[in-house]
Amino acid sequence: MWCSKVLVAYDGSAPxxxxxxxxxxxxxxxxxxxxxxxxxxxxxxxGTGAEGPLIEEANRVHAGLQQLAERVPNKAHAHLLKGxxxxxxxxxxxxxxxCDLIVMGSRGKGGVxxxxxxxxxxxxxxxxxxxxxxxxxxxxxxxxxxIDQEAR
Amino acid sequence: xxxxAQAKLWTKDFTLGTAVNFLLMVxxxxxxxxxxxxxxxxYDAPAATAGLAASIFIIGAxxxxxxxxxxxxxxxxxxxxxxxxxxxxxxxxxxxxxLGFAPLFLIRLLxxxxxxxxxxxxxxxxxxxxxxxxxxEGVGYYMLSVTLGAAIGPFLGMxxxxxxxxxxxxxxxxxxxxxxxxxxxxxKVPEAAQESDAQIDxxxxxxxxxxxxxxxxxxxxxxxxxxxxLESSVLPIGGVCALLFFCYSSLLAFLTPFAAESGLExxxxxxxxxxxxxxxxxxxxxxxxxDRKGDRVVMVPAFIAFIVGMGLLATVHRPAAMLVAAALxxxxxxxxxASGLALAVRIAPDDxxxxxxxxxxxxxxxxxxxxxxxxxxxxxxxxxxxxxEAMSTVAILALAIYLVVSRRKGRMRQTLRAQDES
Numbered sequence: 239m240w241c242s243k244v245l246v247a248y249d250g251s252a253p254x255x256x257x258x259x260x261x262x263x264x265x266x267x268x269x270x271x272x273x274x275x276x277x278x279x280x281x282x283x284x285g286t287g288a289e290g291p292l293i294e295e296a297n298r299v300h301a302g303l304q305q306l307a308e309r310v311p312n313k314a315h316a317h318l319l320k321g322x323x324x325x326x327x328x329x330x331x332x333x334x335x336x337c338d339l340i341v342m343g344s345r346g347k348g349g350v351x352x353x354x355x356x357x358x359x360x361x362x363x364x365x366x367x368x369x370x371x372x373x374x375x376x377x378x379x380x381x382x383x384x385i386d387q388e389a390r
Numbered sequence: 391x392x393x394x395a396q397a398k399l400w401t402k403d404f405t406l407g408t409a410v411n412f413l414l415m416v417x418x419x420x421x422x423x424x425x426x427x428x429x430x431x432x433y434d435a436p437a438a439t440a441g442l443a444a445s446i447f448i449i450g451a452x453x454x455x456x457x458x459x460x461x462x463x464x465x466x467x468x469x470x471x472x473x474x475x476x477x478x479x480x481x482x483x484x485x486x487x488x489l490g491f492a493p494l495f496l497i498r499l500l501x502x503x504x505x506x507x508x509x510x511x512x513x514x515x516x517x518x519x520x521x522x523x524x525x526x527e528g529v530g531y532y533m534l535s536v537t538l539g540a541a542i543g544p545f546l547g548m549x550x551x552x553x554x555x556x557x558x559x560x561x562x563x564x565x566x567x568x569x570x571x572x573x574x575x576x577x578k579v580p581e582a583a584q585e586s587d588a589q590i591d592x593x594x595x596x597x598x599x600x601x602x603x604x605x606x607x608x609x610x611x612x613x614x615x616x617x618x619x620l621e622s623s624v625l626p627i628g629g630v631c632a633l634l635f636f637c638y639s640s641l642l643a644f645l646t647p648f649a650a651e652s653g654l655e656x657x658x659x660x661x662x663x664x665x666x667x668x669x670x671x672x673x674x675x676x677x678x679x680x681d682r683k684g685d686r687v688v689m690v691p692a693f694i695a696f697i698v699g700m701g702l703l704a705t706v707h708r709p710a711a712m713l714v715a716a717a718l719x720x721x722x723x724x725x726x727x728a729s730g731l732a733l734a735v736r737i738a739p740d741d742x743x744x745x746x747x748x749x750x751x752x753x754x755x756x757x758x759x760x761x762x763x764x765x766x767x768x769x770x771x772x773x774x775x776x777x778x779e780a781m782s783t784v785a786i787l788a789l790a791i792y793l794v795v796s797r798r799k800g801r802m803r804q805t806l807r808a809q810d811e812s
Contacts, residue, residue, distance in 0.1 A: 281732055282529045288513035293743045320735045322677025334810055347523040
């Protein structure tokens with residue numbers, strides 16, 4: 239198999255949902271492939287009182303990813319990364335975990351369709367291992383709905 | 391491209407909400423940097439009690455923060471916000487009356503409580519208002535309002551005091567509070583969604599409690615559990631950062647009288663502007679470095695910058711040197727706060743994140759709140775310059791404690807490794 243441990247970054251956006259689907263397809267090809275689902279909590283609202291809802295949401299998504307990790311046939315686990323720079327957090331996690339492939343969306347919740355988002359760009363630039371970029375597609379809502387279901 | 395399809399960020403409510411927060415910050419900082427000076431000049435108060443008059447505000451804010459979280463969903467967010475804003479206007483106006491020194495303490499405490507109520511609520515409201523697809527952007531702009539308020543507030547406070555006197559300053563801060571009330575009253579606040587989450591949590595807690603009671607044979611001793619209010623794993627690093635904030639409180643309370651004494655009033659009004667800019671500009675870089683290389687790489691330089699900055703401040707005679715000190719201190723404190731929080735949320739278990747976040751800020755607030763009282767006791771002996779020098783020394787101690795807390799074989803390092811590998 240051309241990869242053995244895959245890091246998948248999920249932020250709730252449509253492209254990242256597609257990334258989850260892709261990663262699961264890769265995992266389905268070979269059950270020995272290990273999957274690492276990752277969600278980033280950006281520490282931005284410091285001390286303002288606005289952190290509460292952001293932390294709650296991140297916990298929700300993380301819980302959904304943990305449940306997904308239990309459902310897939312491959313060995314899998316989920317991480318909640320916290321920090322200020324998502325790209326650096328992702329790269330460090332991939333390095334620490336010894337991943338040989340990173341799968342992520344072409345952009346996150348913001349960004350402009352057709353352009354590579356800044357986090358994806360930075361990860362592609364900085365990653366020593368291959369990066370697979372998932373693009374938007376009409377049925378990308380599927381994985382999102384699955385995560386939301388798990389978390390409820 | 392699809393810009394037109396993007397959800398709208400700058401809706402009327404988001405703009406109003408951000409404005410409310412900005413005005414709250416201007417009111418907060420405008421008074422905070424001036425009150426000790428006011429107490430000393432108007433009531434001949436000694437530095438210790440004058441400093442306390444300034445910082446007791448923060449204790450009030452802390453109390454409000456602890457309480458607001460719980461009652462926010464019961465009372466209703468908008469109601470709580472408006473109540474707090476009314477309090478802000480009322481207490482801001484009371485400064486104008488000049489009731490006396492003892493009443494000033496009470497006013498500061500209650501004003502702080504009103505501020506705490508407002509700022510906790512507006513933060514939650516604005517975050518809820520931002521559309522999911524632009525959350526990061528929205529919160530970023532909201533943080534900008536905090537930074538701007540922290541820069542403009544002190545400037546306004548010192549500038550007005552120097553050029554127009556205390557009365558004009560108090561009138562201005564009261565007007566600012568009134569504006570924030572006006573804006574808050576016009577906000578349309580989304581309440582529904584959060585209420586159901588809170589209700590679900592309450593129901594879950596209720597069920598858990600009943601199960602525990604059943605297992606205990608129906609008998610339960612009510613206990614105050616500290617673990618429900620503080621996350622203990624955060625205490626060491628939080629304590630170190632609190633110590634640094636204790637040193638920082640000397641700036642908040644005593645920069646103004648120091649500047650007056652040294653004939654540096656004009657540059658002093660720009661002190662906090664430079665300070666805020668330094669924090670703002672260095673934050674993205676230190677954030678990236680922290681995420682890539684870990685805490686030591688950013689914390690040690692930050693502490694050193696603070697130590698040097700305080701030492702420099704203790705010896706300034708010229709405006710340029712004062713502003714260089716401001717930049718060093720802004721970088722130092724800002725980095726310690728951001729990196730300290732990042733450490734705290736990483737050390738804590740994932741299900742205790744909110745608690746870790748609030749514990750960290752509680753510790754910082756205690757440091758800043760208690761600081762001016764203790765420092766004010768020391769000031770008559772050392773003078774302001776001596777005080778800042780002493781702060782530099784205490785910061786060296788804080789750095790040493792941080793190095794111990796973050797040592798390779800220490801608990802913090804082990805927990806971080808475990809969290810990373812889990």
